[in-house]
Amino acid sequence: MSMTGIEEMRKISEQRWSDLKGAEKVAYIGAASCGHAAGIVKVIRAIDEFNEKNGLGIEKVEVGCLGMCSFEPMVYFQKNGKDPVVYGNLDGERIPTLLDGIFNKDHYPIEGLLGVLGEGYDDLPSIYDHPMMRPQRRIILENVGRIDPTNLEHYLANDGFKGLEKALKMDPQEVIDIVKGSELRGRGGAGFPTGMKWQFCRNAKGEKKYLICNADEGDPGAFMDRSVLEGDPFRLIEGMIIGAYAMGTQLGYIYVRKEYPLAIFRLHIAIRECREKGILGKDILGSEFDFDIEIMEGAGAFVCGEETALIASIMGKRGMPQPRPPFPAQKGLWGYPTNINNVKTLSTMPSIMRKGADWYSSIGTKGTRGTAVFALTGKLKNSGLVEIPMGTTLREIIFDIGGGMDEGKSFKAVQTGGPSGGCLPADALDYIVDFESLKDAGTIMGSGGMIVMDEDTCVVDVAHYFISFTQEESCGKCSPCRIGTKQMLDLLTKIKAGDGTRKELDELASLAWTIQNGSLCALGQTAPNPILTTLRYFMDEFREHVFEKKCRARVCKALIQYEINELKCIGCGACERRCPVKAISEKPVKVTTIKGSKNNIRVIDPGTCIRCGLCLETCPPSANAISKVSPIDRKDEKKQGGDGK
Amino acid sequence: MAPSTEEKQFLDKILEEASQLDSPVMFILHKMQNEYRSIKEDHAEYIARSMGKPLSEIYSAATFYDEFKTSPTGKYVVKVCRGIVCHSRNSIQVLNAVRARLDIDDGETTKDGLFTLEEASCIGQCDGGPAMIINGTVFRDLDPDLAVSIIDRIIGSGGA
Numbered sequence: 001m002s003m004t005g006i007e008e009m010r011k012i013s014e015q016r017w018s019d020l021k022g023a024e025k026v027a028y029i030g031a032a033s034c035g036h037a038a039g040i041v042k043v044i045r046a047i048d049e050f051n052e053k054n055g056l057g058i059e060k061v062e063v064g065c066l067g068m069c070s071f072e073p074m075v076y077f078q079k080n081g082k083d084p085v086v087y088g089n090l091d092g093e094r095i096p097t098l099l100d101g102i103f104n105k106d107h108y109p110i111e112g113l114l115g116v117l118g119e120g121y122d123d124l125p126s127i128y129d130h131p132m133m134r135p136q137r138r139i140i141l142e143n144v145g146r147i148d149p150t151n152l153e154h155y156l157a158n159d160g161f162k163g164l165e166k167a168l169k170m171d172p173q174e175v176i177d178i179v180k181g182s183e184l185r186g187r188g189g190a191g192f193p194t195g196m197k198w199q200f201c202r203n204a205k206g207e208k209k210y211l212i213c214n215a216d217e218g219d220p221g222a223f224m225d226r227s228v229l230e231g232d233p234f235r236l237i238e239g240m241i242i243g244a245y246a247m248g249t250q251l252g253y254i255y256v257r258k259e260y261p262l263a264i265f266r267l268h269i270a271i272r273e274c275r276e277k278g279i280l281g282k283d284i285l286g287s288e289f290d291f292d293i294e295i296m297e298g299a300g301a302f303v304c305g306e307e308t309a310l311i312a313s314i315m316g317k318r319g320m321p322q323p324r325p326p327f328p329a330q331k332g333l334w335g336y337p338t339n340i341n342n343v344k345t346l347s348t349m350p351s352i353m354r355k356g357a358d359w360y361s362s363i364g365t366k367g368t369r370g371t372a373v374f375a376l377t378g379k380l381k382n383s384g385l386v387e388i389p390m391g392t393t394l395r396e397i398i399f400d401i402g403g404g405m406d407e408g409k410s411f412k413a414v415q416t417g418g419p420s421g422g423c424l425p426a427d428a429l430d431y432i433v434d435f436e437s438l439k440d441a442g443t444i445m446g447s448g449g450m451i452v453m454d455e456d457t458c459v460v461d462v463a464h465y466f467i468s469f470t471q472e473e474s475c476g477k478c479s480p481c482r483i484g485t486k487q488m489l490d491l492l493t494k495i496k497a498g499d500g501t502r503k504e505l506d507e508l509a510s511l512a513w514t515i516q517n518g519s520l521c522a523l524g525q526t527a528p529n530p531i532l533t534t535l536r537y538f539m540d541e542f543r544e545h546v547f548e549k550k551c552r553a554r555v556c557k558a559l560i561q562y563e564i565n566e567l568k569c570i571g572c573g574a575c576e577r578r579c580p581v582k583a584i585s586e587k588p589v590k591v592t593t594i595k596g597s598k599n600n601i602r603v604i605d606p607g608t609c610i611r612c613g614l615c616l617e618t619c620p621p622s623a624n625a626i627s628k629v630s631p632i633d634r635k636d637e638k639k640q641g642g643d644g645k
Numbered sequence: 646m647a648p649s650t651e652e653k654q655f656l657d658k659i660l661e662e663a664s665q666l667d668s669p670v671m672f673i674l675h676k677m678q679n680e681y682r683s684i685k686e687d688h689a690e691y692i693a694r695s696m697g698k699p700l701s702e703i704y705s706a707a708t709f710y711d712e713f714k715t716s717p718t719g720k721y722v723v724k725v726c727r728g729i730v731c732h733s734r735n736s737i738q739v740l741n742a743v744r745a746r747l748d749i750d751d752g753e754t755t756k757d758g759l760f761t762l763e764e765a766s767c768i769g770q771c772d773g774g775p776a777m778i779i780n781g782t783v784f785r786d787l788d789p790d791l792a793v794s795i796i797d798r799i800i801g802s803g804g805a
Contacts, residue, residue, distance in 0.1 A: 037773055037785035069772035220729040220767035251667055258675075258712060259724075259768045261781040294667065297675055300711030302766060316670020316702070318709035333668075377730045377771040384772060415729070449771075451729055465729055469766060475709075613738075 002286030003165060005278070010156045017157030022081035025058040025103055028117075030074035030145065032065035032230045033262050038072035039091065046095035047075070056103055064231025066145030067385035068114070068132055076117050077102050083118030086127050117146070132382050132401050137363065137389045139371050140347045144231030144385075150269045152277065155234040161279065163353030167242045168287040175246040176202060179349070181357030183369040188214055188305075188342030189420065189446045190522075191368070191435040197339060200329035201247045204337035209249040212333070212340045213240055214310060215256035215263070218302040219418025220469060222449030224373045225343040227385045229256065229263035232347070233270035237293065239346035241284060242353055244291040247339055252293040255310055258300065267295055302473035306521045307340045309475065320475045321521035342447060344373055364390030368434035372445065378414075378452035381406050388433065395429040398452055409454035412553075413538070417446030419466045419473075420526030422533025423459060442533045444526070458555035459538040460545050464492040466530035470523065481524030484515035488531065498558045500546040509535065550632040557611040561631050562604050564615075568625035571599025575615035575626065583608035584615060646687045655680060656688060660695050669696075670706060674713055683717040711763075718761040719754045721799060723747075724778045725792075728767030731774035739775045740764065742789030746796050759800070 020026065027047055031040055044060070051058045066074065071088030078084035079102060087098065089112050101107045108124060115127030127133055138144075147154035155161070167175045180195030201209060213236065217225040229236065240252050256264055271293055274280040282290045296314055303309045304319040311333050313319040332338025348370065352360045361369045368390040374397065377383045381403030388397060394414055398404070405411050413423040422443035424431070431441045438445045453462065471485035488511055491504045512528035519525045535542060544550045551559040564575070564584075571591045576584040586600035604615070619626040648656060659676040663669035673692060677684050684707040693700040707713045725740045744750060747760050754761040770776035773785030777792065784795055 033770065033783055034772055034785075037770070037776075037783055072773075217769060218767060221771050222767070223769040223771055226769045253668075257769070259765065259778060261778075261783070296668065296671060299671065299675070299713060300765075301709065313671065314668045316668060316674075316706050318705050320709075375771060377774075378733065451771075453733070457733060462729070465732055469729075473766065612741075613735075 002278075003168075004286075006156075006161060006165065006285055009153075009277070010161075013153035013156035016153050020059075020061070021078075023059055023078065024080055025056055026061060026078040026084065027058050028061050028063050028076040028078065028084055030065055030072060031062040032227060034065050034069045034072045035074065036262070040073040040075075042092040043073050043075060043090050043095060046092035047099065050096050050099045054099075054104075056099070058099070058103070061148050063147060064144045064149045065227055065385065066127075067141065067227065067387075068130075068382065069384040070382050071114060074114075079103060082121065083116045085116050085124060086114040087112045088114045131403060132384065132386070135392065135396055135401055136387050137371050138387045139351050139363075140228060140235075140344050140373055141231070141385070141387045142351070143235065144227060147232070149231050149233055149266055150273075152234060152270075152273045155232070159354060160234055160350070161238055163350035164238050164241050164245075164279075165285065167245055167353050168285055168289065172202065172246045172248060175242065175353070178352065178357045179246070182352045182360035183357075184345065184348060184352065184360065185368060185435060186342060187344035187348070187373075187447060189417065189444065191445065194341065194345055197329065197341075198243065198247055200327070201249075201337050201339040204329050206337040208251070208336050209247060210333045210336060210338040211240060211244050211247065211249040211252040212307075212310065212314070212338060213252065213254045213343060213346055214305060214307070214340050215254055215260075215343050216298050216302075216305045216310060217257060217260075217343070217447065218305055218473075219420075219447060219449045220466075221375065221377055221415070221451040222418060222447060223375045224385060224448040226260050226263050227375075228343050228347055228373070229260065230266055233263075233266050234274070235347045235350055236267075236343060237270055237274055237280070239349035240293060241280070241291055242349045243339065243341065243346060245284075245287075245289055249339070250290055250292075252291065253296050253314060253333075254293060255296045255298060255304070255314060258297045264295060264297060271295070301475070302469075303475045303521075303523050306523055309521070310340065311338060318475070320477045321523070323520060344448070365432065365434045365437075367436045368445075372433055372448060374433075374448045374450045376402050376450050376452070378450075379406050379409060379454040379457070380404060380452045390434045391432050393430050393432050394424070397433070397450065398429070402452065405452070405454050409456065411452070412455050412457055413453045413459060413462070415443075415451040415453065415462065415530070416449065417444035417526075417529070418449050419470050420444060420522065420529055421446045421449075422529045423453070423462060423537065424533070425537040428537075442536055443529070456553050456555070458551050458553035459534045459541050460492065460496055460551070461553075461555045463531045463534045464489070464496055467492060467527065470527040474523065474527075478518070478520040478524060480515050480518030481520070481527060484511055484518075484524070485527055487511055488515070488528070492531075495542065495545050496551075496556045496558065498545070498549045498556070502546065505535075505542060505546055548632055550630050552630070554628045554630055559630060559632075560611060560628050561606050562609060562611065562613070562615060563627055563629050564602055564604055565625045565627065566601055568623055569601040570620070570623045570625070571601050572620060572623070573599070573602065574618045574620065576602055578614050578618040580612065580614065581608055581610050583610070648685075648687050648691050652681075652688065653691065656691055656695075660692065670703065674703075674707055674710075678713050681717065682720070683714045686715075717754070717758070719759050721759060721779055722761045722763060723796070724763045724765035724768065726766075726768045726770065726774060726776045726778070727764045728769075728771060728774065730771040731767075731776060734774050736775035736787075738789050739777070739787050739792045742793050743777075743796060746793045760796070 076084035076086045120126040184194045185191040301319045308322040309319040328338040587603045590598045775787045776785045
């Protein structure tokens with residue numbers, strides 16, 4: 001298709017889009033992974049049933065995820081061409097009353113109403129004024145949740161491929177200059193200036209070149225790339241074509257995790273569609289530039305997120321990193337110059353090309369321009385996917401957007417950067433988000449996982465978790481990483497088991513130094529970070545584990561006990577039946593049940609108990625007789641004559 | 646042992662498809678794993694010979710990645726997420742419940758060949774943990790009972 005061809009297609013697309021936006025009755029359905037899992041299918045069925053029975057003629061459009069994951073399933077209802085109204089936490093049963101209210105009675109029921117997807121009207125607030133949305137600045141996520149991700153017309157009608165059209169009319173060097181001018185830094189975690197990286201690849205000599213999109217998102221707590229791929233795959237494709245044109249590459253790869261089936265499915269649809277319309281393949285939009293994209297599914301190796309390991313994996317080899325130099329820009333896939341960018345980096349390109357370098361570099365902080373996409377998860381009220389301008393504080397993200405801690409618990413730590421990052425305490429909440437600031441604080445920005453932890457989280461357990469993750473995922477090529485992570489894991493296991501001494505604490509710190517300095521790739525070099533930051537900020541808790549044999553969060557099994565409060569136990573025996581190791585038995589103390597019968601109360605034998613916690617879960621809430629205690633606290637209380645509360 | 650005629654037909658077909666690709670090996674391994682639930686030695690030999698590669702090259706990749714197995718997995722591969730968010734929401738209890746229901750440990754396959762159980766590193770469903778993924782279908786917001794009921798449903802449907 002030629003440039004004029006796409007203009008015509010855009011006109012048709014815009015017409016269809018405005019027809020849709022002006023339509024009388026539409027239901028936009030949140031159909032990303034989160035919506036599906038939250039039960040959107042039942043909601044769709046209920047809409048279909050009501051629609052058919054009442055002959056309403058509601059049109060249905062499937063869209064991606066708005067990022068307000070804790071409000072899924074979500075549907076936005078559009079009536080008489082007005083901006084749609086978003087409803088969250090839906091279930092099939094509520095649909096008839098809701099539809100009846102909106103479409104028959106001209107009344108928007110208040111339950112589950114989140115706001116208008118656009119400006120508010122008739123007393124209905126705008127969703128962009130919702131606490132979760134207000135501080136956001138959506139660039140990469142611009143379309144996510146607003147358009148049907150598999151519909152090219154929707155993308156075209158929302159400025160899709162305008163950036164590419166502009167780029168194709170320029171000299172490739174001009175495109176790179178714009179990227180340089182935007183000061184965009186790579187969003188995979190390392191934050192290397194993208195324009196410079198592209199320049200290296202453009203300057204490199206080779207009869208062919210490759211562009212790889214790294215969608216092997218594997219950090220625990222991260223799902224940004226998944227949402228972008230599921231919600232707006234055309235944007236990534238546009239970004240990749242822009243990059244390919246700038247660097248002169250003929251073939252691109254999207255290396256995506258097999259664990260993201262919906263993302264892979266939608267990417268296939270989007271790529272096929274682009275090939276059919278001449279946006280991918282030979283002579284793209286009549287520019288005489290050829291480029292195509294292949295999808296490569298990962299096979300469950302976290303280390304393949306490292307660029308040299310990723311290249312090895314595409315070549316069908318073991319996913320093991322190589323020493324750099326040579327850098328991929330000089331000698332990458334099959335020995336040719338190769339550029340690798342993260343999903344979010346490439347998905348930013350269409351906006352930068354469309355709106356210009358100055359526009360982008362006016363957002364964010366001096367060192368880090370633009371926005372950050374975070375997957376906000378953990379023990380907070382609103383988890384989800386958010387995009388904020390760089391420079392926003394951690395406090396704003398967690399307490400304004402995230403709504404603060406869930407269930408009235410207090411904040412303990414926030415973890416960013418996955419297994420390469422660190423845990424920050426409450427004191428650090430006023431740090432702003434950008435590459436340098438988070439580095440100063442002791443962690444890294446990473447690719448965008450942000451895990452919020454409350455008082456019930458044990459930081460030693462968190463450190464143990466991350467090191468067991470890296471130990472498992474270490475490819476085994478170099479010994480500091482292979483053996484060092486195992487040693488660290490053993491030390492932390494010992495501390496968690498209450499067998500730690502000062503020696504273990506000292507060894508942790510010295511091993512961390514060795515692994516950081518001796519490992520071949522970033523996986524190993526950054527593996528000690530979760531431990532170093534927890535040691536730095538939460539030394540007290542490590543000391544408690546080592547010297548007092550106490551876990552204040554009551555997580556480490558060897559340091560806690562379960563107890564039944566004799567005054568509260570109603571003798572129902574539910575815990576005894578559930579206990580997998582028969583650690584619970586009757587004690588000849590009678591209590592009278594509601595029904596009047598006399599029961600013996602129960603006791604737990606701490607020697608047999610495996611601390612699985614099933615008894616605590618099973619105990620009826622009306623009795624609430626079982627609690628997790630730290631034996632050390634009990635001793636102290638006895639000394640002080642406390643009552644055990 | 647050599648691949649049967651039928652198996653050869655299949656392998657030839659994926660070799661033909663792969664010949665169009667710039668980087669064929671992972672594509673072939675995925676196809677073999679999906680079709681036969683493992684990378685069989687004779688198949689790997691056949692592929693290596695057809696591609697003019699040493700067997701070690703195919704096998705070194707086949708044995709590196711979690712996704713590829715040298716002995717067959719069950720018809721359903723249950724991957725319980727052990728990511729940090731799922732972990733903090735007690736995914737271990739979900740894992741234990743599935744272990745108990747299937748009477749196998751992680752990495753094992755049930756005797757009837759229906760299920761293989763695995764622990765997965767984070768599967769990126771952190772906004773809805775604990776989560777698990779069974780043959781490409783994601784299940785979220787699990788508790789032990791719900792996880793077992795999903796397994797029961799598959800067993801109840803005769804594994805179809």
